[in-house]
Amino acid sequence: xxxxxxxxxxxxxxxxxxxxxxxxxxxxxxxxxxxxxxxxxxxxxxxxxxxxxxxxxxxxxxxxxxxxxxxxxxxxxxxxxxxxxxxxxxxxxxxxxxxxxxxxxxxxxxxxxxxxxxxxxxxxxxxxxxxxxxxxxxxxxxxxxxxxxxxxxxxxxxxxxxxxxxxxxxxxxxxxxxxxxxxxxxxxxxxxxxxxxxxxxxxxxxxxxxxxxxxxxxxxxxxxxxxxxxxxxxxxxxxxxxxxxxxxxxxxxxxxxxxxxxxxxxxxxxxxxxxxxxxxxxxxxxxxxxxxxxxxxxxxxxxxxxxx
Ligand SMILES: Nc1nc2c(ncn2[C@@H]2O[C@H](COP(=O)(O)OP(=O)(O)OP(=O)(O)O)[C@@H](O)[C@H]2O)c(=O)[nH]1
Ligand SMILES: [Mg+2]
Numbered sequence: 001x002x003x004x005x006x007x008x009x010x011x012x013x014x015x016x017x018x019x020x021x022x023x024x025x026x027x028x029x030x031x032x033x034x035x036x037x038x039x040x041x042x043x044x045x046x047x048x049x050x051x052x053x054x055x056x057x058x059x060x061x062x063x064x065x066x067x068x069x070x071x072x073x074x075x076x077x078x079x080x081x082x083x084x085x086x087x088x089x090x091x092x093x094x095x096x097x098x099x100x101x102x103x104x105x106x107x108x109x110x111x112x113x114x115x116x117x118x119x120x121x122x123x124x125x126x127x128x129x130x131x132x133x134x135x136x137x138x139x140x141x142x143x144x145x146x147x148x149x150x151x152x153x154x155x156x157x158x159x160x161x162x163x164x165x166x167x168x169x170x171x172x173x174x175x176x177x178x179x180x181x182x183x184x185x186x187x188x189x190x191x192x193x194x195x196x197x198x199x200x201x202x203x204x205x206x207x208x209x210x211x212x213x214x215x216x217x218x219x220x221x222x223x224x225x226x227x228x229x230x231x232x233x234x235x236x237x238x239x240x241x242x243x244x245x246x247x248x249x250x251x252x253x254x255x256x257x258x259x260x261x262x263x264x265x266x267x268x269x270x271x272x273x274x275x276x277x278x279x280x281x282x283x284x285x286x287x288x289x290x291x292x293x294x295x296x297x298x299x300x301x302x303x304x305x306x307x308x
Contacts, residue, residue, distance in 0.1 A: 016179025024072025
């Protein structure tokens with residue numbers, strides 16, 4: 001008879017969802033890219049950059065961590081705002097662990113207050129992540145951490161700089177130790193579940209945000225219409241930038257097409273890196289009045305269409 005003590009017991013694997021939530025611009029997308037080790041979510045200095053849930057996958061020891069980058073939570077005005085914020089809360093309620101990010105340089109503001117009020121409704125363990133510590137003196141950080149811990153029950157507090165990478169490995173190890181045991185959900189080498197055509201539309205949107213100012217980025221959306229792999233290994237990509245008015249279309253095009261050309265060049269270079277193939281990018285700008293109330297646009301973004 002076999003001696004049961006001689007059996008080799010495989011080390012228990014772990015796997016779970018970690019939602020990164022917080023006010024706009026606190027560095028959620030920067031952090032998911034740092035945790036995954038690749039650019040899977042776009043980052044800009046402007047608020048409300050991320051519009052839908054972006055999943056990024058990383059391995060830490062025996063754990064597979066599925067991070068969910070979410071749109072920033074703020075007081076909504078438009079239908080699109082409500083869809084974005086609804087998806088962020090939805091992700092927090094489904095996650096095994098929730099990380100609340102706060103911009104340590106800025107401190108606690110109205111949007112953070114809105115989140116803190118609803119944090120108790122989340123059953124999963126919550127972690128406080130003070131980001132951008134590179135911008136703050138230590139005493140201020142400790143005061144902020146203490147004040148926030150009095151407001152909500154956090155299982156742990158981390159102080160990190162997502163863009164410098166400081167503290168990111170410790171945070172990742174904590175997540176790895178706190179997700180449930182269970183089989184991995186994705187192949188070992190997978191880092192994202194988003195199709196490349198979606199990632200490339202996001203990259204173009206990032207360049208649009210970086211180039212255009214005031215309300216224009218918020219009045220536009222980008223969709224990949226054509227994705228054709230060519231015999232020489234390169235990819236032909238056609239994308240449409242939707243805006244709401246002719247005047248906005250003119251601004252996106254720029255004088256003699258200079259603006260769209262610059263957006264296209266910057267996007268093409270980043271897309272080629274992300275897809276690891278040469279890319280030929282063709283951008284079109286179309287006016288679609290009221291695209292913010294068109295269910296099809298929400299489907300394309302991966303958002304639910306709010307009834308009002
Ligand atoms: N100084 C500093 N800046 C950072 C850090 N992390 C992120 N940032 C900057 O903060 C800005 C916002 O970063 P994002 O990652 O786009 O923020 P977000 O929370 O995803 O924003 P939304 O998608 O709009 O909700 C960018 O300009 C980043 O470069 C950090 O650790 N230190
Ligand atoms: Mg973001």
